[in-house]
Amino acid sequence: MRAGLSAVFFCAMAAMASAGQDRGPVTNLPLPRYVSMKAGEGNVRRGPSLSHRIDWVYKRRNLPLEITAEYGHWRRVRDRDGAGGWMHYSLLSGARTVVIEKDMVAMRRTPSPDAPVRAQAEIGVVARLGECLPDWCRISAGGQSGWVPKAALWGVAPDEIRE
Structure with missing residues (x-):
């Protein structure tokens, strides 16, 4: 079973690489890309769901962030210091800062x-x-x-x- 899963994972990764997977699977927008904080406060989580632990909270409206991955309604972001995690897309804006x-x-x-x-x-x-x-x-x-x-x-x- 483990070998089968590894083969499936390897095939999926190879397909993404050959397809030039530099677009988000949810939005089809370029990855990475820059956005900004829409909200004045936003939780940054370990994973893409409310059940994941909050690692910290951004508290600066319009702060620029870089989206590096997408999963459903969640976006993995990083800030200028390289710190990051998962945020709900409703906290982010396409307005550029x-x-x-x-x-x-x-x-x-x-x-x-x-x-x-x-x-x-x-x-x-x-x-x-x-x-x-x-x-x-x-x-x-x-x-x-x-x-x-x-x-x-x-x-x-x-x-x-x-x-």
């Missing part, structure tokens, strides 16, 4: 290192994500908006382009 990873990042008028600085963003600030070019993204936070180097952000893929 990012966290500033470098202190006092210049928010520039245009996507150029020579452009005038409109404002500065402190490390840890959560900002709304707008358009992204290969090396720059437009963000807004605290009533200010501007272009920042993509390398200074967590919550956007290095090769991601957004219009």
